[in-house]
Amino acid sequence: MKKTFFLIPLYIVSFYFSSLLLSHAQTAEPEHIVLTWKGDPSESQSVTWRTGVVLNNPIAQLALANSSSIETALDQTFQATIQKVENMEGVVHYYYSVTFEGLKPGGTYRYRVGDIDNKMSAWSQFTTTNKEKEPYSFLYLGDIQNEVFSWGSRTIRAAYAKAPKAGFMLFAGDLINDGHQDSQWKEWFRALGHIRTMKPIVPVIGNHEYDTSPENPDEEVISMYWQPQFELPLNGPEGLEESVYYIDYKDMRLVVMNSLVALKSPEELQKQSDYLERVLSDNPQKWTVVSFHHPFFTARDGRHGNYPNLRNAWQPILEKHKVDLVLKGHDHVYARGAHQTKTIEVPKGQAGPVYVVSVAGPKMYGIVPEKRWMDRAGVNTQLYQVITIDGDLLKYRAYTVMDELYDSFDLQKQDKEYNIFTEHISSPKDPENNFPNGTTLRSK
Structure with a gap:
């Protein structure tokens, strides 16, 4: 059978695709x-x-x-x-x-x-949230960052399916990889689908929300899309509005910090330290949750290390004000520790601030065993967390995207004492997720 081929002039093809791109860019939708x-x-x-x-x-x-x-x-x-x-x-x-x-x-x-x-x-x-004394929940996701639509979507959808009535969804930084890249923000919005039109988002700024300044290639600046696309509280320090802020949600104060800027200079660190001290000193809420991107402690492999300046400045403030939970990202592993204290002594069976690092996307690092600080860890695992508060009880549950309960603990509020800490999943008793080679270290 004879086949007939039609040759379309290149300029017609080029005009067609240019028109498609132009029409998309100029849409009023x-x-x-x-x-x-x-x-x-x-x-x-x-x-x-x-x-x-x-x-x-x-x-x-x-x-x-x-x-x-x-x-x-x-x-x-x-x-x-x-x-x-x-x-x-x-x-x-x-x-x-x-x-x-x-x-x-x-x-x-x-x-x-x-x-x-x-x-x-x-x-x-x-x-809108009500002011009744009834249980409420929120969702917490660590870094998505890479392949946001192809891999990150399933974590977002799994979290929403697990807790569709949760009051909001918190992202602990590195929502995308390159702060100025519109295509990556498109992926993030596409991954969230209709969820973002029904459930408020609380975004925490990470290092990848900063990108090279268009005016000065030697300077990093906040993503050109961050402030236009997120309407956030203006109660942060001057110059850091909408990247440092707090929200009072029912009987919880949620404080969001900008750890990247804090690490840039002693002056910037002090500015946020003063802010943290102020908003925690004047805090009428029963529960306090703080979120920022860079962990105080790390055991991950690769180039990233500990951040002693951040830890020395902020950990005493968190301990002084009996912060309940500190939610972070950056390390692309799972880590939870309830016994990392610097300035306080906590009785057995109780806990000061509980520190958590989690990862929602596909980029995974490993954990160096001799640097381990956490009580529960995991690698090569996409996770999300459901946090529920019911009066004097905080329930923390971490799930894999396969709907497996991976970590679980409760905090029981005590008047003028530290929280009673009840661990439901213990690493000595429950296997931790490793890489296919059977270790917590990545294959080289």
């Missing part, structure tokens, strides 16, 4: 919609999105949700703020933010964003 908090989670909700062309009338619409699809008379309209971002390839996007305020605690709201005369997003829903 809202994308990268994400919920965060700038204010009180019980009475406010922030939402951010972007488009490829500037909208003439960027708005968000909001109403208390019900089962009806036609009752729109009570819809409120909010004007959005606009930020223009032009990346190093000359591609422009416009970011829009709205903070809904004066909301009803425990209320479920429907919302959509866009331009009423152009493109509007689908309706989605969120629920």
Whole structure:
């Protein structure tokens, strides 16, 4: 049978694909919609999105949700703020933010964003936290960083499937690998899918959220996308707003620090140390959780080491104020330790701050046995964590993406004493995950 081939001139093919790219870059369709908090989670909700062309009338619409699809008379309209971002390839996007305020605690709201005369997003829903004394949970994920869509997606989805009612999802830094790379942020947003439009995100800044300055190749600066795409509290030190902040969520104070900047100079470290002391001294909440990217202690192989300056400055502050849990990333291993103290003596069966390092993505390092500090460890394992608080009890559960319970402990709050620490999974009794070669060290 005779085959016929049609030759298409190269300039037509080039024009076709150029047109596709141009049309995508210039779309008015809202994308990268994400919920965060700038204010009180019980009475406010922030939402951010972007488009490829500037909208003439960027708005968000909001109403208390019900089962009806036609009752729109009570819809409120909010004007959005606009930020223009032009990346190093000359591609422009416009970011829009709205903070809904004066909301009803425990209320479920429907919302959509866009331009009423152009493109509007689908309706989605969120629920503000209430002020009732009832159990609540949140999700914690360590570094995703690489192959975010192909591998990171399954950790995000597994976490959401395990705890769909969790109040928020915390990422402990290195959400992506190259801070200025739009393609990687696209992967991150794609990996989160609809979850980010329904469940608030609490992002912690890592070293990979910094990238080479477009003006000075010898300087690292925060990702050009960080502040435009995340609407976060402005209660941090001057110059570090939206990378250092705290959120009061029910009876928990969650403090987020910028460990990368703190490691740059004694002055920067002192600035954040003073902030940490202040927000922990004036803390009315029962539970305190602190999150930053770089661990105080490390046993991982490779180039990274301990950070004694960070540890010497912040560990005494955490111990002084009886911080309950410290959540970190960076090492691409799993590590949990409840007995690393510097300035305090904790009775047997109790715990000062419990330190955790976790990893959600595919990039894995190993653990050097002689440097081991943790009570429970794991390598070559994608994990997520569900943390539940019920009055005086904090339940910590770490799961693999295969829905296997990998680590489990409880903290029981005591008045004027350290927490009672109950370990449900112990490394001496339960096998730890290793590499295929049977060791905690990577194969060379």
